[in-house]
Amino acid sequence: xxxxxxxxxxxxxxxxxxxxxxxxxxxxxxxxxxxxxxxxxxxxxxxxxxxxxxxxxxxxxxxxxxxxxxxxxxxxxxxxxxxxxxxxxxxxxxxxxxxxxxxxxxxxxxxxxxxxxxxxxxxxxxxxxxxxxxxxxxxxxxxxxxxxxxxxxxxxxxxxxxxxxxxxxxxxxxxxxxxxxxxxxxxxxxxxxxxxxxxxxxxxxxxxxxxxxxxxxxxxxxxxxxxxxxxxxxxxxxxxxxxxxxxxxxxxxxxxxxxxxxxxxxxxxxxxxxxxxxxxxxxxxxxxxxxxxxxxxxxxxxxxxxxxxxxxxxxxxxxxxxxxxxxxxxxxxxxxxxxxxxxxxxxxxxxxxxxxxxxxxxxxxxxxxxxxxxxxxxxxxxxxxxxxxxxxxxxxxxxxxxxxxxxxxxxxxxxxxxxxxxxxxxxxxxxxxxxxxxxxxxxxxxxxxxxxxxxxxxxxxxxxxxxxxxxxxxxxxxxxxxxxxxxxxxxxxxxxxxxxxxxxxxxxxxxxxxxxxxxxxxxxxxxxxxxxxxxxxxxxxxxxxxxxxxxxxxxxxxxxxxxxxxxxxxxxxxxxxxxxxxxxxxxxxxxxxxxxxxxxxxxxxxxxxxxxxxxxxxxxxxxxxxxxxxxxxxxxxxxxxxxxxxxxxxxxxx
Amino acid sequence: xxxxxxxxxxxxxxxxxxxxxxxxxxxxxxxxxxxxxxxxxxxxxxxxxxxxxxxxxxxxxxxxxxxxxxxxxxxxxxxxxxxxxxxxxxxxxxxxxxxxxxxxxxxxxxxxxxxxxxxxxxxxxxxxxxxxxxxxxxxxxxxxxxxxxxxxxxxxxxxxxxxxxxxxxxxxxxxxxxxxxxxxxxxxxxxxxxxxxxxxxx
Numbered sequence: 001x002x003x004x005x006x007x008x009x010x011x012x013x014x015x016x017x018x019x020x021x022x023x024x025x026x027x028x029x030x031x032x033x034x035x036x037x038x039x040x041x042x043x044x045x046x047x048x049x050x051x052x053x054x055x056x057x058x059x060x061x062x063x064x065x066x067x068x069x070x071x072x073x074x075x076x077x078x079x080x081x082x083x084x085x086x087x088x089x090x091x092x093x094x095x096x097x098x099x100x101x102x103x104x105x106x107x108x109x110x111x112x113x114x115x116x117x118x119x120x121x122x123x124x125x126x127x128x129x130x131x132x133x134x135x136x137x138x139x140x141x142x143x144x145x146x147x148x149x150x151x152x153x154x155x156x157x158x159x160x161x162x163x164x165x166x167x168x169x170x171x172x173x174x175x176x177x178x179x180x181x182x183x184x185x186x187x188x189x190x191x192x193x194x195x196x197x198x199x200x201x202x203x204x205x206x207x208x209x210x211x212x213x214x215x216x217x218x219x220x221x222x223x224x225x226x227x228x229x230x231x232x233x234x235x236x237x238x239x240x241x242x243x244x245x246x247x248x249x250x251x252x253x254x255x256x257x258x259x260x261x262x263x264x265x266x267x268x269x270x271x272x273x274x275x276x277x278x279x280x281x282x283x284x285x286x287x288x289x290x291x292x293x294x295x296x297x298x299x300x301x302x303x304x305x306x307x308x309x310x311x312x313x314x315x316x317x318x319x320x321x322x323x324x325x326x327x328x329x330x331x332x333x334x335x336x337x338x339x340x341x342x343x344x345x346x347x348x349x350x351x352x353x354x355x356x357x358x359x360x361x362x363x364x365x366x367x368x369x370x371x372x373x374x375x376x377x378x379x380x381x382x383x384x385x386x387x388x389x390x391x392x393x394x395x396x397x398x399x400x401x402x403x404x405x406x407x408x409x410x411x412x413x414x415x416x417x418x419x420x421x422x423x424x425x426x427x428x429x430x431x432x433x434x435x436x437x438x439x440x441x442x443x444x445x446x447x448x449x450x451x452x453x454x455x456x457x458x459x460x461x462x463x464x465x466x467x468x469x470x471x472x473x474x475x476x477x478x479x480x481x482x483x484x485x486x487x488x489x490x491x492x493x494x495x496x497x498x499x500x501x502x503x504x505x506x507x508x509x510x511x512x513x514x515x516x517x518x519x520x521x522x523x524x525x526x527x528x529x530x531x532x533x534x535x536x537x538x539x540x541x542x543x544x545x546x547x548x549x550x551x552x553x554x555x556x557x558x559x560x561x562x563x564x565x566x567x568x569x570x571x572x573x574x575x576x577x578x579x580x581x582x583x584x585x586x587x588x589x590x591x592x593x594x595x596x597x598x599x600x601x602x603x604x605x606x607x608x609x610x611x612x613x614x615x616x617x618x619x620x621x622x623x624x625x626x627x628x629x630x631x632x633x634x635x636x637x638x639x640x641x642x643x644x645x646x647x648x649x650x651x652x653x654x
Numbered sequence: 655x656x657x658x659x660x661x662x663x664x665x666x667x668x669x670x671x672x673x674x675x676x677x678x679x680x681x682x683x684x685x686x687x688x689x690x691x692x693x694x695x696x697x698x699x700x701x702x703x704x705x706x707x708x709x710x711x712x713x714x715x716x717x718x719x720x721x722x723x724x725x726x727x728x729x730x731x732x733x734x735x736x737x738x739x740x741x742x743x744x745x746x747x748x749x750x751x752x753x754x755x756x757x758x759x760x761x762x763x764x765x766x767x768x769x770x771x772x773x774x775x776x777x778x779x780x781x782x783x784x785x786x787x788x789x790x791x792x793x794x795x796x797x798x799x800x801x802x803x804x805x806x807x808x809x810x811x812x813x814x815x816x817x818x819x820x821x822x823x824x825x826x827x828x829x830x831x832x833x834x835x836x837x838x839x840x841x842x843x844x845x846x847x848x849x850x851x852x853x854x855x856x
Contacts, residue, residue: 050667270708424726
C-alpha cells in the first residue's frame, strides 16, 4: 500500500510542481528574477525525483505481483518470470506513458546539470519547454490513465503479458525507441529557448548536437531492433511492413537525419536558420504524433495499444505546441535571415540541401500514406487501406536518389567545386559503381531497382574508401604515420566527418540487404507428410518429425526440418507453434537458419491428426546484411558521439 | 500501513516543495542562474552578436577550405580564389570588432587573453619582419588573424586541416589580404575599387 500511495501522490505533486516550474521559469526570465528562475529549475529537479520515485514504485508493485493495482493485475501473472515482470513496466498503456515521462524527466535533470554555468539566457525557457511536455503527460497519467488505480477485489492471478511481448527484442525495443523519441525534446527545447530569448546564434545547435545525435541514434537503433523482433517473432518472413506505427517511428528519424545534415550548413555558413528551426519543430511534433498514433486507436496496427479515448488530448497538445513554436519562429523571422547565399549547385551545402529535400519527400510520402486511411474515412466514410505497394512505389526511387547523395555529398567541397576537381573526385567511385553493376548483371542480377541499389551502394563505398585514402595518404606524407595509425588518427581527429562516413557505409550495407531480401525473396507454402521434402531456390527441406514441450507459460510443438543443399545436409531448423495459457493465445515462432548469403526461414503453420503438417518456407537473400549494416551504423554513430579529444595520439614534446 | 504510506508520500512531496521554494525564501541560493551582466555580451547589442558570429564562421570557413584543399577537392587555383576573400572577410570582421571595442577572445570564441598573447607572440617570432606600409597596421591584423585561427583551432580541438602540421610561414603568407590605403577596409585581390570609400586601388 505504501508504494501505491507514494506513486499516486508523487504524480499528483509532480503535476503541481510542473505547473509552478513553467510559470516561474518564464516569468523569471521575462522579469530577470534569479530567484524565480532558480525555483523553476528546482521544481523541474523535484519533478524528476518524484517521477523516478513513482516509476520505482510501479516496478516494485509489478515485481511483487501486487494485484490490488489494476495495471499489475492486467499485465503480469503468477507464472511470468522476473525479466518480463520488469518489462511489463512498459508493456501497457499507463506504464509506457510513465516511461516516456520518466525519460523526459531524466533528460531534463541532465540538461539542467550540464547547463548550470552556460546557456543561462536559454535555460529558463528550455526548462519551461521540457516541463510543458512533462505537464502534458502528467495530466494524462493523473486524470486519464492513472497507473496506480486499485481494484475493489484483487484477483488471485493476473491476466499476464501479451505473449508477443515476451521476447528479448520486445524488452529492449520500446525503451530504445523511447530514448530516441523523448531525446528529440531536448534540441526542440533549446530551439524554443533560442527563439524566446532572442539568442539566435549557433549556440543552441552546438549545445544540443550530442543530444540530437543521441536521440537520432536511439531512434534508429530502436527501428532496427523493432525490425529484428518482427523478423524473429511475427513469422511472416519480413522485418518492415510499412505498418502505421513503424512509419510513425521512421518519420522523426528521417526529419532528424535532415536536421543533422542541415545544421552543419548553419554552423559553417550561417544559412538555413529558418529551415533548421522548422525541422526540429517538425521532428518534435512527429514524436508526439507517433505517440498519438499508438495511443489513439485510430489506426489498426500490431503495435497499437487497445483503443483509448484520449487521442484527442494528444492532438490538442500537438496543435498547441506547433502553433506556439511556429508563432515564435515567425516572430523572430527578421533575425533568422541567412548570412550568405548558395554560391554553386556543385557544393557540399547544395548536396546537403538536396538530401534534405529528398528526406522530407520520403517523410511526406510516408506521412500521407499513414494518415490517408483516416482522412479517407473522415471525408468519404470509407477506410482505404494503404499497403506496402504504395510506399514501395513512391519511396524506392526517392530512396535510390538518397543513396546517390550519400555517396556524392562527401565529394563536394564547401562553397563550390570546380568541374575539374569534381571529375577527379567522381571518377573512382563511379568506376567502382559501374564495375559492380556490370559484374552483378553478368551474374544474373536483372531486377532494375535492386541492381541500381547495389550499384549506388558500391558508389557510396567507393566514395568512403576514396575519402579515407586521401586522408590517410596525407597523414602518411605529413606525419610519417603507418596506414592503420593514420586511419585511426584521421577518424579520431575528424569524428563528425569520418563517423558520418562510417554511418553512410552502414546505410549502404543496409540498403544492399533491403534490396536483395525484397527483390529476391522466394516463398513457398507446402503440406508435407513425415519424411517428405520440399525444394526452394536450391535448398531442400525434409520434414523429420514433431516434438512437444510444456513450460509454465505455454505448451508448444516443434517441427524438425532437415536442411539440404546440393545433396548435403547442412543443418536443421525447428519452427515452433505455441499456445499460451494466460492469456490463451497461439503464436508461431519461426525456425531460422541464418547465413551471410541467405536465411532459410520456416514457419510451422499447422499439424493435422493424420500426421501431415503445413509449412511456409522462405529463402531471404542477404537479409543479415540489414543487421550488419545496423552494427556499422551503430559504430559510426558512436564515433560521432565520442568526446572531441578522445582516442587521439598525444604529440610528443620536443 | 495506509497511514505510513501517506506519511512517506507527504514527506517526499514536502521535501520537493521545500526545495522548490528555497530560492525564493533565500535569494542568495539563486546566484549564477542569470548571466553576469558585466562579462556577458548584452543582448541588445545585436550588431556585436552578429559580428562575433560572423567571426566564428569566418574562422570555420578558412579551416574548411584548408581541409578541402588537403583532401584534394580544391585545385591550387580554386584554393587561392576561395582563401583570399575568406581571409579578407575575417580581417574585415576583426577590424569592425576592433572599432566597437570588442576584446579578443570574446564569445563565441572563448579563449583567454593570455592564450591569445602567447599565440600572437609565437607567430611574431617565427615571421620575418614585414615591410612597413603606410596604412594603419594592416600586417598586425593579418598576424592577429593567424593567431586567432590558431587559437580557434586549439579551442575546437582541431589541428590545421586535422591532417598536416600548421601551415608554414610561406603557406600562411601566400594569400596575403589587401587593404584600402585610404580607409583601411579589407578588399579582395580582384577588386579595383574599395567597396567602402570608392577609392581606386593600386
